[in-house]
Structure formats: structure tokens, C-alpha cells
Amino acid sequence: RKEVEQDPGPFNVPEGATVAFNCTYSNSASQSFFWYRQDCRKEPKLLMSVYSSGNEDGRFTAQLNRASQYISLLIRDSKLSDSATYLCVVNGGGNKLVFGAGTILRVKS
Amino acid sequence: DGGITQSPKYLFRKEGQNVTLSCEQNLNHDAMYWYRQDPGQGLRLIYYSQIVNDFQKGDIAEGYSVSREKKESFPLTVTSAQKNPTAFYLCASSGQGGNQPQHFGDGTRLSIL
Numbered sequence: 590r591k592e593v594e595q596d597p598g599p600f601n602v603p604e605g606a607t608v609a610f611n612c613t614y615s616n617s618a619s620q621s622f623f624w625y626r627q628d629c630r631k632e633p634k635l636l637m638s639v640y641s642s643g644n645e646d647g648r649f650t651a652q653l654n655r656a657s658q659y660i661s662l663l664i665r666d667s668k669l670s671d672s673a674t675y676l677c678v679v680n681g682g683g684n685k686l687v688f689g690a691g692t693i694l695r696v697k698s
Numbered sequence: 699d700g701g702i703t704q705s706p707k708y709l710f711r712k713e714g715q716n717v718t719l720s721c722e723q724n725l726n727h728d729a730m731y732w733y734r735q736d737p738g739q740g741l742r743l744i745y746y747s748q749i750v751n752d753f754q755k756g757d758i759a760e761g762y763s764v765s766r767e768k769k770e771s772f773p774l775t776v777t778s779a780q781k782n783p784t785a786f787y788l789c790a791s792s793g794q795g796g797n798q799p800q801h802f803g804d805g806t807r808l809s810i811l
Contacts, residue, residue, distance in 0.1 A: 593740075621797040632788055632802040633741070676740070678799075684729045684748055684792060685756075686800055690740035 590615055592687045595677050599693035606667045610692045612677030613659045621680040622653055624662050626673045627691065633676055636662075667696045701725065704789050704803035710811045711776065711783055719774045719806045721789035730772035731790040731800060734758060741788065747772055748794070776808060784809050 622639035639651040650663040674691040681687040733741040743756030747766040761780025790800040
């Protein structure tokens with residue numbers, strides 16, 4: 590079983606739609622969680638950290654369910670510029686992070 | 699501006715040649731990392747360093763070597779022993795502590811001639 594698993598997609602949605610991605614992780618001792626965004630042929634960029642209580646940043650909401658070991662990302666009112674690959678990232682012990690393979694989002698006009 | 703600088707952006711390797719990828723950061727981060735990304739795949743950890751003069755192997759260290767002589771610099775050498783070096787190489791850095799996110803340079807694309 591992979592340490593971090595994501596549905597690869599692609600998710601094809603119209604502008605203005607709400608879309609949600611889930612990610613599961615296997616290490617129950619993981620303490621920190623992140624979502625990164627990666628545009629085609631570019632480096633990953635931190636989108637948001639994920640806190641136990643859930644957190645929101647504008648149109649983006651991240652939630653953590655420790656009991657079920659999954660993390661979610663909700664994007665409201667999708668924009669064309671949201672098209673990218675979204676990487677779920679989990680602390681793997683010490684300073685090491687484990688990256689999921691990513692979920693592709695395509696927002697269409 | 700603070701950030702991570704990788705060079706070169708594109709690199710070509712001949713058979714039997716060692717090549718070195720540069721990574722420099724001015725974020726005053728203690729920890730630095732090298733990842734490899736293949737098309738359609740996730741990031742895989744090659745080597746990481748949590749402090750100067752110390753580094754550890756990641757999941758795919760064979761055929762690679764690193765050094766950490768200065769806090770700001772963490773060069774990666776792709777040796778001739780790495781038989782499939784074509785990939786996108788990403789360098790990252792972070793503060794100490796497991797709850798710190800990593801910040802990435804803009805990568806080096808390595809291809810075989």
C-alpha cells in the first residue's frame with residue numbers, strides 16, 4: 590500500500606463548480622499535512638497546511654480526519670487558473686515529507 | 699528576495715559522464731532535500747540533509763551523491779552509475795521540525811544525449 594494515495598483524476602469541471610479531492614495516508618503517526626499545487630512542468634508550490642480543526646483560505650478549504658486517515662481539499666467557485674495537479678503531502682517522520690502522485694484538475698469555460 | 703535557486707534549468711548528460719546540479723537557498727533553512735520526478739509520477743526523495751556536514755539517503759539514492767559543506771548549498775551529482783537519469787530534479791528546503799512545509803526551487807530537467 591502506498592504511504593499517500595490520491596485519485597489521479599483528471600477531474601474535468603466547468604468554471605464556477607465546486608470540486609473536492611480526497612487523499613488517504615497510511616502512517617497513523619503522521620503529524621503534519623499539506624496541499625501543494627503543481628502546474629505543468631513547474632515546481633510544486635505550497636497551497637495550504639492542513640490543521641486538525643480544518644482550515645479555510647478564500648475559496649479553498651482543507652479538512653483532516655485522523656480516525657479515518659484522510660485529508661480533503663474543497664475548491665469552491667472554480668476558476669480556469671485553478672487547473673493544475675494537486676499534491677497531498679504528509680509528514681513521514683522527522684523532516685521528511687511523503688508526496689502523493691497528485692490529482693489533476695481541469696477547469697473548463 | 700529570499701528563495702531557492704537551481705541551476706542549470708536544462709542539462710544534457712553523455713554516457714559515462716557525471717553531472718552536478720546546483721541548489722542554493724538564502725532562506726536560512728537548516729534542512730535541504732533533493733527529489734526526482736518522472737512524467738506522471740509523484741516526487742521521490744533522493745537525499746536529504748538536516749544540518750551542515752550531514753546528509754541521509756532517501757528512497758532512491760543509488761547512482762547519486764551529495765555534499766553539504768555550507769548551509770546555503772546542497773549540490774547533487776548524478777553519477778554514471780545512474781542508468782536512467784532522465785527526469786525533473788527538484789531541490790527543496792525547510793526549517794527544522796516535522797511540521798514545516800518545504801519550499802522548492804524551479805527545477806532542473808536532465809536528459810541523456
